[in-house]
Amino acid sequence: MTIKLAMHTWPYASNPTWLPAYTLEETLRRIKKIGYDAVEIGAASPHVFPPTLSAQRRKDIAQMLQDYGLELAAMLPAHGGGPGNNVASPIPEERLWAIDHYKDMVKLTADWGGKRLICLPGWYIFGTTYRQAWDWARAAITEIATFAQDYGVEIVIEPTPEDSNIVNTCDNTIDMMKDVGLANVKLMFDAHHVITQKEVMSDYAYAMGKDLVHIHASDNERLPPGMGKGDWPALIEALAETGFDGYLSMECGFHKRGIEPDWVARVSLDYLKPLVDAANAKAKTTK
Secondary structure, X not given: OEEEEEEEOHHHOOOOOOOOOOOHHHHHHHHHHHOOOEEEEEEOOOOOOHHHOOHHHHHHHHHHHHHHOOEEEEEEEOOEOOOXXXXXXXXXXXHHHHHHHHHHHHHHHHHOOOOEEEEOOOOOOOOOOHHHHHHHHHHHHHHHHHHXXXXXXXXXXXXXXXXXXXXOOHHHHHHHHHHHOOOOEEEEEEHHHHHHOOOOXXXXXXXHHHHXXXXXXXXXXXXXXXXXXXXXXXXXXXXXXXXXXXXXXXXXXXXXXOOOHHHHHHHHHHHHHHHHHHHHHHHHHOO
16 A cells, blocks of 8 residues: 655646646646656646647657656546547547547556546536436447556546536446446546535545545645645545555646645645655554
8 A cells, every 4th residue: 555646737737727837847847846756647738638749749758757757647638628528428529539539648648657547437418318428438438448458557537526417426436437347447536526515535435445546636626635624634544444555646726816836736745745654654564
């Protein structure tokens, strides 16, 4: 068991607000300087979007990650945008585009030394039944995960109840994983969504158990951990008890203008690192 910490790139531009904005290269430099050893990269312009990422820049960023000693904790394709990236769309061409986009992200994740690609199972549109949308999403995730097996990449399903309407709960997420039925399909959750839904973070950790491999660390209202309602000591304790081996990724501080991303990265690390270090040390002594 090792609980690790990573910084997300969203606060440095892209989703859902575009400012303040920094290049990915500048973002990586800042994250490393603040003290992180890992990064989660959001796949949206201006940071990363495969159709606008040259072969040379792919190599340059891979080298930068290596030079900085930054692990790629995960890659996160974004909801919405022009193409939609909706694996449950009633438009066949859009579903196919979304699947191809995920396959491009699988290859990019592997090229940059990553092992986990987050999957958002889409949203159903008026006129489509929930069951039909679920089946389209399941078929898409199955195809994506089968493709990812050759690259050693896990597909990690994320429930997003504020943004979508297919996989919204802990049980929904577990059910989708079981319906796909592939060993490289795992689970995660976003603490902000859990708190907003008036649920309990540690309950998710216990319910998902060994299949939980990644967490978006954010308090309510996208505040940095420790500045809202979330019971983070209880979550860390639950992760230690269930043998969690993955990253808490700081996906916070990007919900509105006027929040400095370096401050978000710094205060998040300052709050969670002592809790995580204590849990990891305790786990080593009790082996």
